[in-house]
Amino acid sequence: MSVHSEFQIEDERGDDKLILYNAHILAHSVEVERGYIEIKGGKISRIVKGFPNIVAGTDLDCEGAYIFPGFIDTHIHGGNGVDTMDADEKAFKLLCDYEYSHGVTTFFPTTVTASFKKTLNVVNMLKVLNGKDGFENIGGIHLEGPFLDIKRIGAQNPSFLRSLDEDELRKWFSLGIVRVITYAPVSDPRGSLPHLCREYGVKPSIGHSEATFEEFERCYALGVRHLTHFCNAMSGLHHRHVGLVGAGFLHNDVYLEVIADRCHLNDQMLRLIAKIKEPSRVILITDAIRASGMKDGEYELGGLKVSVLKGEARLKDGTLAGSTLTMEEGVKNYQIVTKLPLRTCLDAATYNPAEFYGIKNAGDIREGMEADLVVCDTQTFNVLKTIKEGKVVFDG
Structure with a gap:
Protein backbone atom coordinates (compact mmCIF):
# COMPACT_ATOMS: atom_id res chain seq x y z
CA MET A 1 0.00 0.00 0.00
CA SER A 2 1.38 3.36 -1.05
CA VAL A 3 1.01 6.05 1.62
CA HIS A 4 2.50 9.41 0.74
CA SER A 5 4.34 11.77 3.05
CA GLU A 6 2.73 15.17 3.56
CA PHE A 7 5.90 16.74 2.11
CA GLN A 8 5.54 14.87 -1.17
CA ILE A 9 2.14 16.29 -2.08
CA GLU A 10 1.33 19.39 -4.06
CA ASP A 11 -2.32 20.37 -4.22
CA GLU A 12 -4.00 20.50 -7.63
CA ARG A 13 -7.51 21.65 -6.86
CA GLY A 14 -10.27 20.61 -9.29
CA ASP A 15 -14.03 20.71 -9.29
CA ASP A 16 -14.26 16.95 -8.75
CA LYS A 17 -11.77 16.86 -5.88
CA LEU A 18 -12.59 16.23 -2.23
CA ILE A 19 -10.27 15.78 0.74
CA LEU A 20 -11.19 14.03 3.98
CA TYR A 21 -8.56 15.17 6.46
CA ASN A 22 -7.61 14.99 10.14
CA ALA A 23 -8.59 11.30 10.27
CA HIS A 24 -7.44 7.92 11.55
CA ILE A 25 -7.57 5.84 8.35
CA LEU A 26 -8.01 2.11 8.93
CA ALA A 27 -8.66 -0.70 6.45
CA HIS A 28 -7.33 -4.10 5.45
CA SER A 29 -4.43 -2.63 3.47
CA VAL A 30 -3.64 0.56 5.36
CA GLU A 31 -3.50 2.33 8.70
CA VAL A 32 -2.60 5.99 9.01
CA GLU A 33 -3.18 7.45 12.46
CA ARG A 34 -3.10 11.06 11.27
CA GLY A 35 -3.74 11.60 7.62
CA TYR A 36 -6.10 12.38 4.80
CA ILE A 37 -7.67 10.84 1.74
CA GLU A 38 -7.83 12.70 -1.53
CA ILE A 39 -10.70 11.82 -3.87
CA LYS A 40 -10.84 12.68 -7.57
CA GLY A 41 -13.55 11.64 -9.99
CA GLY A 42 -15.16 9.42 -7.37
CA LYS A 43 -11.99 7.43 -6.78
CA ILE A 44 -9.30 7.46 -4.12
CA SER A 45 -6.38 9.29 -5.70
CA ARG A 46 -4.01 9.53 -2.72
CA ILE A 47 -3.69 8.46 0.91
CA VAL A 48 -1.40 10.83 2.76
CA LYS A 49 0.17 11.10 6.20
CA GLY A 50 -0.22 14.48 7.86
CA PHE A 51 -2.42 17.41 6.87
CA PRO A 52 -3.15 18.82 3.41
CA ASN A 53 -1.42 22.05 2.40
CA ILE A 54 -4.65 23.59 1.15
CA VAL A 55 -8.14 23.04 2.52
CA ALA A 56 -11.12 24.13 0.44
CA GLY A 57 -14.53 24.93 1.83
CA THR A 58 -15.92 21.68 0.46
CA ASP A 59 -13.28 19.53 2.15
CA LEU A 60 -14.22 17.63 5.29
CA ASP A 61 -12.49 17.87 8.66
CA CYS A 62 -12.99 14.47 10.28
CA GLU A 63 -11.87 15.84 13.65
CA GLY A 64 -9.81 12.77 14.50
CA ALA A 65 -12.54 10.25 13.61
CA TYR A 66 -11.96 6.93 11.88
CA ILE A 67 -12.26 6.54 8.14
CA PHE A 68 -13.18 2.94 7.28
CA PRO A 69 -14.14 1.32 4.00
CA GLY A 70 -17.89 1.44 3.54
CA GLY A 358 -15.95 -10.70 -5.80
CA ILE A 359 -17.26 -7.18 -5.17
CA LYS A 360 -14.87 -4.99 -7.08
CA ASN A 361 -13.70 -1.62 -5.78
CA ALA A 362 -15.16 -2.21 -2.32
CA GLY A 363 -14.08 -3.43 1.10
CA ASP A 364 -10.71 -1.70 1.35
CA ILE A 365 -8.98 1.69 1.04
CA ARG A 366 -6.44 1.76 -1.76
CA GLU A 367 -5.44 4.27 -4.39
CA GLY A 368 -7.51 3.78 -7.52
CA MET A 369 -10.47 2.23 -5.74
CA GLU A 370 -13.90 3.80 -5.74
CA ALA A 371 -14.26 6.09 -2.73
CA ASP A 372 -16.81 4.10 -0.71
CA LEU A 373 -16.02 5.25 2.82
CA VAL A 374 -17.56 5.73 6.24
CA VAL A 375 -16.45 8.18 8.92
CA CYS A 376 -17.09 6.84 12.45
CA ASP A 377 -16.61 8.24 15.93
CA THR A 378 -13.61 6.57 17.58
CA GLN A 379 -15.41 5.97 20.87
CA THR A 380 -19.02 5.20 19.99
CA PHE A 381 -18.58 3.99 16.39
CA ASN A 382 -21.54 6.19 15.49
CA VAL A 383 -21.61 6.97 11.78
CA LEU A 384 -20.78 10.62 11.12
CA LYS A 385 -20.56 10.61 7.32
CA THR A 386 -20.89 8.14 4.48
CA ILE A 387 -19.28 8.60 1.08
CA LYS A 388 -20.36 6.61 -1.98
CA GLU A 389 -18.28 6.88 -5.15
CA GLY A 390 -16.77 10.12 -3.83
CA LYS A 391 -20.07 11.80 -2.95
CA VAL A 392 -21.28 12.48 0.58
CA VAL A 393 -24.55 10.53 0.78
CA PHE A 394 -25.03 10.84 4.55
CA ASP A 395 -23.95 13.65 6.84
CA GLY A 396 -24.88 13.10 10.48
Missing part, protein backbone atom coordinates in the same frame (compact mmCIF):
# COMPACT_ATOMS: atom_id res chain seq x y z
CA PHE A 71 -19.61 -1.48 5.23
CA ILE A 72 -21.00 -4.37 3.18
CA ASP A 73 -24.15 -6.11 4.44
CA THR A 74 -24.96 -9.21 2.42
CA HIS A 75 -27.98 -10.31 4.46
CA ILE A 76 -30.57 -7.67 5.30
CA HIS A 77 -34.34 -7.95 4.93
CA GLY A 78 -35.22 -4.36 5.74
CA GLY A 79 -35.11 -1.37 8.05
CA ASN A 80 -36.60 2.07 8.55
CA GLY A 81 -40.09 0.54 8.35
CA VAL A 82 -39.68 -1.11 4.94
CA ASP A 83 -38.97 -4.64 3.75
CA THR A 84 -37.40 -6.17 0.64
CA MET A 85 -40.64 -8.04 -0.07
CA ASP A 86 -42.50 -4.72 -0.40
CA ALA A 87 -41.01 -4.62 -3.93
CA ASP A 88 -41.66 -0.89 -4.11
CA GLU A 89 -39.31 1.78 -5.47
CA LYS A 90 -40.09 4.28 -2.70
CA ALA A 91 -39.53 1.58 -0.09
CA PHE A 92 -36.16 0.67 -1.57
CA LYS A 93 -35.13 4.33 -1.62
CA LEU A 94 -35.92 4.55 2.09
CA LEU A 95 -33.90 1.41 2.68
CA CYS A 96 -30.94 2.67 0.65
CA ASP A 97 -30.90 5.93 2.60
CA TYR A 98 -31.22 4.06 5.89
CA GLU A 99 -28.25 1.88 4.98
CA TYR A 100 -26.19 4.95 4.10
CA SER A 101 -27.01 6.40 7.53
CA HIS A 102 -25.33 3.34 9.05
CA GLY A 103 -22.27 3.42 6.82
CA VAL A 104 -23.38 0.67 4.42
CA THR A 105 -22.21 1.43 0.89
CA THR A 106 -23.08 -2.01 -0.53
CA PHE A 107 -25.92 -4.30 0.55
CA PHE A 108 -27.90 -7.27 -0.70
CA PRO A 109 -31.64 -6.84 -0.11
CA THR A 110 -32.74 -10.24 1.16
CA THR A 111 -35.97 -12.07 0.43
CA VAL A 112 -37.92 -14.48 2.59
CA THR A 113 -39.75 -17.64 1.59
CA ALA A 114 -42.65 -16.58 -0.61
CA SER A 115 -44.49 -17.53 -3.78
CA PHE A 116 -42.59 -17.70 -7.07
CA LYS A 117 -44.48 -14.68 -8.41
CA LYS A 118 -43.83 -12.49 -5.38
CA THR A 119 -40.13 -13.34 -5.37
CA LEU A 120 -39.92 -12.67 -9.11
CA ASN A 121 -41.52 -9.26 -8.56
CA VAL A 122 -38.77 -8.41 -6.08
CA VAL A 123 -36.00 -9.60 -8.41
CA ASN A 124 -37.50 -7.67 -11.34
CA MET A 125 -37.83 -4.48 -9.29
CA LEU A 126 -34.25 -4.65 -8.07
CA LYS A 127 -33.05 -5.36 -11.59
CA VAL A 128 -34.70 -2.10 -12.69
CA LEU A 129 -33.24 -0.13 -9.78
CA ASN A 130 -29.74 -1.57 -10.06
CA GLY A 131 -27.36 1.31 -10.85
CA LYS A 132 -30.09 3.92 -10.87
CA ASP A 133 -29.36 7.27 -9.19
CA GLY A 134 -30.05 7.01 -5.46
CA PHE A 135 -29.83 3.21 -5.44
CA GLU A 136 -26.10 2.77 -5.99
CA ASN A 137 -25.57 0.84 -2.76
CA ILE A 138 -27.76 -2.06 -3.92
CA GLY A 139 -25.14 -4.66 -4.81
CA GLY A 140 -27.33 -7.65 -5.65
CA ILE A 141 -29.96 -9.88 -4.08
CA HIS A 142 -29.77 -12.57 -1.42
CA LEU A 143 -32.54 -15.14 -1.93
CA GLU A 144 -33.24 -16.74 1.46
CA GLY A 145 -35.53 -19.61 0.55
CA PRO A 146 -37.93 -20.96 -0.53
CA PHE A 147 -35.99 -24.25 -0.70
CA LEU A 148 -35.54 -24.76 3.04
CA ASP A 149 -36.05 -27.44 5.71
CA ILE A 150 -39.30 -27.45 7.69
CA LYS A 151 -37.35 -28.78 10.68
CA ARG A 152 -35.33 -25.54 10.80
CA ILE A 153 -37.90 -23.15 9.43
CA GLY A 154 -37.11 -20.36 11.90
CA ALA A 155 -39.04 -17.21 11.01
CA GLN A 156 -39.79 -18.29 7.43
CA ASN A 157 -43.38 -18.84 6.33
CA PRO A 158 -43.97 -22.62 6.05
CA SER A 159 -46.87 -22.08 3.63
CA PHE A 160 -44.40 -21.36 0.82
CA LEU A 161 -41.71 -23.97 1.48
CA ARG A 162 -41.07 -26.28 -1.46
CA SER A 163 -38.52 -28.58 -3.03
CA LEU A 164 -36.06 -27.21 -5.51
CA ASP A 165 -37.57 -26.08 -8.81
CA GLU A 166 -34.94 -25.56 -11.51
CA ASP A 167 -37.30 -23.54 -13.72
CA GLU A 168 -37.93 -21.06 -10.88
CA LEU A 169 -34.22 -20.76 -10.22
CA ARG A 170 -33.36 -20.12 -13.86
CA LYS A 171 -35.98 -17.39 -14.13
CA TRP A 172 -34.61 -15.64 -11.04
CA PHE A 173 -30.95 -16.19 -11.84
CA SER A 174 -31.24 -15.19 -15.51
CA LEU A 175 -31.97 -11.58 -14.52
CA GLY A 176 -28.34 -11.32 -13.45
CA ILE A 177 -28.79 -9.63 -10.08
CA VAL A 178 -28.98 -12.58 -7.65
CA ARG A 179 -25.65 -12.93 -5.80
CA VAL A 180 -26.41 -15.66 -3.25
CA ILE A 181 -29.15 -18.15 -2.39
CA THR A 182 -29.70 -19.84 0.96
CA TYR A 183 -31.05 -23.37 0.68
CA ALA A 184 -31.31 -26.64 2.59
CA PRO A 185 -29.81 -29.80 1.06
CA VAL A 186 -32.97 -31.78 1.87
CA SER A 187 -34.79 -29.69 -0.75
CA ASP A 188 -32.22 -30.65 -3.39
CA PRO A 189 -31.65 -34.43 -3.24
CA ARG A 190 -30.09 -34.50 -6.74
CA GLY A 191 -27.52 -31.83 -5.86
CA SER A 192 -28.62 -29.61 -8.76
CA LEU A 193 -28.48 -26.23 -7.05
CA PRO A 194 -24.69 -25.79 -6.76
CA HIS A 195 -24.35 -26.62 -10.48
CA LEU A 196 -26.98 -24.03 -11.40
CA CYS A 197 -25.31 -21.48 -9.16
CA ARG A 198 -22.00 -22.04 -10.88
CA GLU A 199 -23.66 -21.62 -14.28
CA TYR A 200 -25.10 -18.22 -13.33
CA GLY A 201 -22.35 -16.94 -11.03
CA VAL A 202 -24.46 -17.20 -7.86
CA LYS A 203 -23.04 -18.27 -4.50
CA PRO A 204 -24.84 -21.19 -2.81
CA SER A 205 -25.18 -21.04 0.98
CA ILE A 206 -26.63 -23.61 3.36
CA GLY A 207 -29.03 -22.45 6.02
CA HIS A 208 -32.36 -23.27 7.63
CA SER A 209 -31.21 -26.87 7.51
CA GLU A 210 -31.00 -29.98 9.71
CA ALA A 211 -28.29 -31.41 7.44
CA THR A 212 -25.78 -33.79 8.97
CA PHE A 213 -22.05 -33.31 8.67
CA GLU A 214 -22.00 -36.05 6.02
CA GLU A 215 -24.71 -34.32 4.01
CA PHE A 216 -22.75 -31.09 4.18
CA GLU A 217 -19.66 -32.91 2.91
CA ARG A 218 -21.54 -33.87 -0.25
CA CYS A 219 -22.47 -30.22 -0.78
CA TYR A 220 -18.92 -29.16 -0.02
CA ALA A 221 -17.69 -31.48 -2.76
CA LEU A 222 -20.02 -29.61 -5.14
CA GLY A 223 -18.48 -26.26 -4.21
CA VAL A 224 -20.57 -24.93 -1.29
CA ARG A 225 -18.39 -22.69 0.89
CA HIS A 226 -20.85 -20.57 2.88
CA LEU A 227 -23.20 -21.00 5.85
CA THR A 228 -26.12 -18.63 6.49
CA HIS A 229 -26.45 -16.98 9.94
CA PHE A 230 -24.09 -19.45 11.56
CA CYS A 231 -25.49 -21.54 14.44
CA ASN A 232 -29.00 -20.18 13.90
CA ALA A 233 -31.61 -22.39 12.18
CA MET A 234 -29.11 -25.20 11.56
CA SER A 235 -28.06 -28.54 13.03
CA GLY A 236 -26.02 -27.85 16.13
CA LEU A 237 -22.80 -29.15 17.60
CA HIS A 238 -23.07 -32.47 19.46
CA HIS A 239 -20.18 -34.67 20.54
CA ARG A 240 -21.39 -37.54 18.33
CA HIS A 241 -23.10 -35.52 15.58
CA VAL A 242 -21.26 -32.29 14.84
CA GLY A 243 -23.79 -31.08 12.26
CA LEU A 244 -23.48 -27.88 10.25
CA VAL A 245 -21.94 -25.97 13.14
CA GLY A 246 -19.15 -28.54 13.31
CA ALA A 247 -18.71 -28.36 9.55
CA GLY A 248 -18.32 -24.60 9.75
CA PHE A 249 -15.62 -24.96 12.36
CA LEU A 250 -13.76 -27.82 10.69
CA HIS A 251 -13.52 -26.40 7.18
CA ASN A 252 -11.15 -23.44 7.18
CA ASP A 253 -12.31 -22.31 3.74
CA VAL A 254 -16.02 -22.14 4.59
CA TYR A 255 -17.32 -18.62 5.22
CA LEU A 256 -19.63 -18.03 8.17
CA GLU A 257 -22.30 -15.33 8.40
CA VAL A 258 -22.22 -13.96 11.93
CA ILE A 259 -24.96 -11.84 13.54
CA ALA A 260 -23.07 -10.04 16.31
CA ASP A 261 -26.09 -8.65 18.17
CA ARG A 262 -25.20 -10.71 21.28
CA CYS A 263 -28.63 -12.34 21.00
CA HIS A 264 -28.48 -14.64 17.97
CA LEU A 265 -25.03 -15.63 19.25
CA ASN A 266 -24.15 -15.10 22.88
CA ASP A 267 -20.77 -13.77 23.96
CA GLN A 268 -19.30 -17.21 24.55
CA MET A 269 -20.16 -18.37 21.03
CA LEU A 270 -18.77 -15.17 19.51
CA ARG A 271 -15.52 -15.76 21.40
CA LEU A 272 -15.48 -19.41 20.30
CA ILE A 273 -15.87 -18.41 16.66
CA ALA A 274 -13.04 -15.89 17.06
CA LYS A 275 -10.84 -18.52 18.72
CA ILE A 276 -11.44 -21.33 16.23
CA LYS A 277 -12.27 -19.78 12.89
CA GLU A 278 -9.85 -18.31 10.37
CA PRO A 279 -10.63 -14.56 10.70
CA SER A 280 -10.79 -14.03 6.94
CA ARG A 281 -13.72 -16.46 6.74
CA VAL A 282 -16.06 -14.52 9.05
CA ILE A 283 -18.64 -12.23 7.44
CA LEU A 284 -20.62 -9.94 9.71
CA ILE A 285 -24.25 -9.41 8.71
CA THR A 286 -27.25 -7.80 10.33
CA ASP A 287 -30.18 -10.00 9.18
CA ALA A 288 -32.15 -6.83 9.98
CA ILE A 289 -35.90 -6.58 9.40
CA ARG A 290 -38.18 -3.58 8.85
CA ALA A 291 -38.17 -2.93 12.61
CA SER A 292 -34.50 -1.89 12.52
CA GLY A 293 -34.34 1.81 13.33
CA MET A 294 -37.94 1.79 14.57
CA LYS A 295 -39.59 1.66 17.99
CA ASP A 296 -40.52 -1.55 19.78
CA GLY A 297 -43.88 -2.86 18.63
CA GLU A 298 -45.64 -5.18 16.21
CA TYR A 299 -44.26 -5.82 12.72
CA GLU A 300 -44.58 -8.27 9.83
CA LEU A 301 -42.04 -10.57 8.16
CA GLY A 302 -43.09 -12.70 5.22
CA GLY A 303 -46.68 -12.79 6.39
CA LEU A 304 -45.73 -13.67 9.97
CA LYS A 305 -46.40 -11.43 12.97
CA VAL A 306 -43.27 -10.26 14.75
CA SER A 307 -43.05 -8.59 18.14
CA VAL A 308 -40.08 -6.39 18.98
CA LEU A 309 -39.24 -5.82 22.64
CA LYS A 310 -36.02 -4.15 23.78
CA GLY A 311 -34.74 -4.45 20.23
CA GLU A 312 -35.26 -8.24 19.99
CA ALA A 313 -37.58 -9.47 17.25
CA ARG A 314 -39.49 -12.70 17.89
CA LEU A 315 -42.46 -14.68 16.67
CA LYS A 316 -45.31 -15.48 19.04
CA ASP A 317 -43.63 -18.78 20.04
CA GLY A 318 -40.38 -17.00 20.93
CA THR A 319 -38.48 -17.83 17.74
CA LEU A 320 -36.02 -15.12 16.77
CA ALA A 321 -37.23 -13.30 13.66
CA GLY A 322 -34.26 -11.45 12.22
CA SER A 323 -32.70 -8.56 14.10
CA THR A 324 -32.72 -4.79 14.55
CA LEU A 325 -28.92 -4.66 14.36
CA THR A 326 -26.95 -2.14 12.31
CA MET A 327 -23.53 -2.77 10.82
CA GLU A 328 -21.57 -0.32 12.94
CA GLU A 329 -23.12 -1.90 16.05
CA GLY A 330 -22.15 -5.34 14.79
CA VAL A 331 -18.51 -4.36 14.29
CA LYS A 332 -18.41 -2.70 17.71
CA ASN A 333 -20.01 -5.69 19.45
CA TYR A 334 -17.70 -8.18 17.76
CA GLN A 335 -14.62 -6.23 18.80
CA ILE A 336 -15.79 -5.66 22.39
CA VAL A 337 -16.69 -9.32 22.94
CA THR A 338 -13.86 -11.07 21.12
CA LYS A 339 -11.05 -8.58 21.88
CA LEU A 340 -9.79 -9.16 18.35
CA PRO A 341 -7.89 -6.29 16.72
CA LEU A 342 -10.25 -3.68 15.33
CA ARG A 343 -8.86 -4.19 11.83
CA THR A 344 -9.78 -7.89 12.00
CA CYS A 345 -13.34 -7.08 13.05
CA LEU A 346 -13.57 -4.38 10.40
CA ASP A 347 -12.45 -6.84 7.72
CA ALA A 348 -15.42 -9.04 8.62
CA ALA A 349 -17.76 -6.20 7.61
CA THR A 350 -15.78 -4.99 4.58
CA TYR A 351 -12.88 -6.92 3.09
CA ASN A 352 -14.10 -10.48 3.72
CA PRO A 353 -17.50 -10.15 2.01
CA ALA A 354 -15.90 -8.25 -0.86
CA GLU A 355 -13.41 -11.08 -1.34
CA PHE A 356 -15.99 -13.88 -1.13
CA TYR A 357 -18.49 -12.26 -3.48
